[in-house]
Amino acid sequence: MKKLSVLFFSLFMLFFTAYSYAGKKAPVVSSKVINVIIDGESFPGIRIYKMSGQTNYFSVREIAKIYNATLEWKPVSLHVTMHLNNKKIDIKANNAGVIFGKKLKKMSLPSKLIGNEIYIPPEILKSKEFAEITEADTVWNPSSSLLSIKHRANISAVRYFTKPGSTRVLIQLEEPLSYTVSKTSGSVVIKILKGKVQRDFLSVNNGIVKDIFYGTEGRSALVKINLQQTPKLVKILMLSKPYRISVYIKHSKNIDISTKKETVISLPEEYYTAPPEILKEVDLTLPEKYGEAQISEIINDENNKDLEKVPVAKFEDKNIIDDSFAIIDDTAEDVAPKQEKEKGPRYKCKKIIVLDAGHGGEDPGAVGPNGTKEKDINLEIVYELKTIFDNDDNYEIILTRKDDTFIPLAERTNIANECNADLFISVHCNASFDRGVNGFEIYFLSEKATDSEAAATAVLENSVLELERKTGKKSTSLQNVFWSLAITEYINECSELSGFISAETTNRLKIPNKGVKQAGFYVLRGAQMPSVLVESAFISNYAQEAKFSSKKFRVAVADSIYEGVVKYYASKNKKQNNK
Incomplete structure (x- = not known):
């Protein structure tokens, strides 16, 4: 009986162990x-x-x-x-x-x-x-x-634009939000109540603004603008359609925007956010708050007496529907916004710029690993870019395509030639068979490619010629002659324009900058004006395909191109005036 009991106990433990296992x-x-x-x-x-x-x-x-x-x-x-x-x-x-x-x-x-x-x-x-x-x-x-x-965020982007006499910071909102503004030691801080934004920064270094840090802290979003000199005036203005907070910083003295500056991004160690460690058993009671830059701690800092003397004006105007600024008297304490655009350098004639959204229609361009089509991203960036240029009286914008339409390569430059355009800018997304390749590139026309990667990019972008042959749409022999002439005539200006745009992307896009390159792109052939092709990022790369889905990244690409064009013309005017 004892042996039987031991046997039953052994079988029970065996089944229990097996079940537990x-x-x-x-x-x-x-x-x-x-x-x-x-x-x-x-x-x-x-x-x-x-x-x-x-x-x-x-x-x-x-x-x-x-x-x-x-x-x-x-x-x-x-x-x-x-x-x-x-x-x-x-x-x-x-x-x-x-x-x-x-x-x-x-x-x-x-x-x-x-x-x-x-x-x-x-x-x-x-x-x-x-x-x-x-x-x-x-x-x-x-x-x-x-x-x-x-x-999820209700602040889609933080942007900045530089003029000789002012810097403008735009905080784009997805909904109307209330805010407060404070002056701190060498900084201006905007606190946006119930605001949500992904933590990030912009390295500006334009002689007036050093950098801009922003992130969510508690139930508010904080945007901190660190200054390099004391401005004459800081004005905060709420704009609508779309909703955005405009921060106008009037310079105490004009700055030179005509020189290219390759800025190295330097971020203080405390602003890097590492993935948090999962807490061990004994520590797991409440969510841990991880180390964030305590921007709010410096809001009441009053050490900088010069900055405290700077007047700060706050407005709300539901009727303003564009990016215009009110012109305010520097000494005014009580001011009201006027519906007029910011004064700045004006050209005798508007510069005509043709913006070309690459691919379209039956030509999707490159397709990302998650199915994103290049043609759609190109058009969205071009429309963002058009919006910026439309609010600058110096420029008139013409689009080669306004919707999902197929346009032959030669016809795109023909549009620019027929309207006597001053610049032709073709916007694209890059691609590679190697998913790890990433970064920004900008090209101008050359018979010989800069390197093997540039040659491969040109082959990819020129592959639409096969589609043109199938549809019976092709360029004429006369059109093919013009491109070699354009290389010689505009090569220096194309190089200059490419350099200014490339310099702007370094701190705005925060992706590897592969620089200015040359290759034989058919879309640039025959353009009788300076022309460049922008490869914003690699849609074939997992991370950069995801970036393209973000409005924040698309407007950063558009801002880079716009600021590059503005500084290109500032440099060109400076050279002409010095003659």
Whole structure:
């Protein structure tokens, strides 16, 4: 009887051990590193785990790293709580139910406990409830192994424009928001109530503004403009259609914008934000607040007496519908905005610029790994660029295409020639078979390519000629003769224009600047004026394809081109005046 009892006990322990082992050691068939893009930036070290049954799962620890969340593991109940944004998500091991805040939602697949790790299906990340708690939209593309995350924001971009007598900072809003403005030691700080914006900075260094830092702190967004000299006046103006806050900084003395300056981005160490570590068991009670630059701490700093003397005017005008500035008397304390544009250098005749959105119609151009079409991005950037130029009385803008239309390459430059344009700028997205290649490039016409990469880019952009032959649309032999003449006549001006635009991208786009190159682009052939081709970034690169989906990046490309053109003409005028 004793032996029988021992036998039954042994069998019980055997089955219990097997059952426990099966629950904790559900088989992982394989795993692989995936591409994770967060707000246009790569996030390394994340894997997808394939379970038995060919189902994909994510590690909850790795997901917590991605979303800056903290984890609280409860071993008795076998569930984990994810804390972020003062909210929580409860996930129980081997259970299809997930509690988002206080709302229970059942998934089609259960979570899985393997060892001491909980794995969750992608369905959780794609749910509406998960998006509301993380304040981010998540897309999982299993075919390309790409996890894209875009945090929600109601401030879409922070931009700046430089004139000899003033600097203008534009804060673009997705909705009307109230704000306050404060003067600090060498800085102007705009606090936007209920504002949300992804933490970032702009290195300006134009002699007046050193840099601009912005980010969300608590329930407000802060934009801090660090100054290099004391201005005459700072004016804050709320504009509508679209909503934006305009910060007008009147220079105490004019600056020279006619020289190219390749600026090296230098960012203080405290402004880098590293992915937070997931807290250990004993620390997991409340979400941890990670080190952010405490911009609010310096708002009340009154050490700089010169800056305190600068008048700061605040306006709100619902009727202003463009980017115009009121002209205010420097000594006025009570001022009202006028609907007139900012005064600046004026040319005798408007410069006619033809903007060409590359590809279109049956020619999609390059296509990104997530399906983004180059033709669509090019058109969006060109329209952003047109909006900026339209608010500058020095320029008249003509578009080669206004919608998704196919236009032969030769016809594009013909449009510029027929209207006697002063500049022709063709906007494109670059592409490479190597997904790791990335960066900005700008080209002007040459019979010989700068390097093998430049030659490959020209071959890619010229491939539309095959489509033109199929449709019977091709350039004439006379048109083909003009391009060699244009190379000689405008090569110096093309090089100058390319250099100014390239210099602007370094600090605005914050991607590798591959510089100015030359190659034989058919779209530039026959242009009887300085002409350049802009390759904004590589749509074939996972991170840069994601950047193109962001309005912030597209307007940065447009701003770079506009500022490059303005400084190109400032340089040209300076040379003519010195003769």
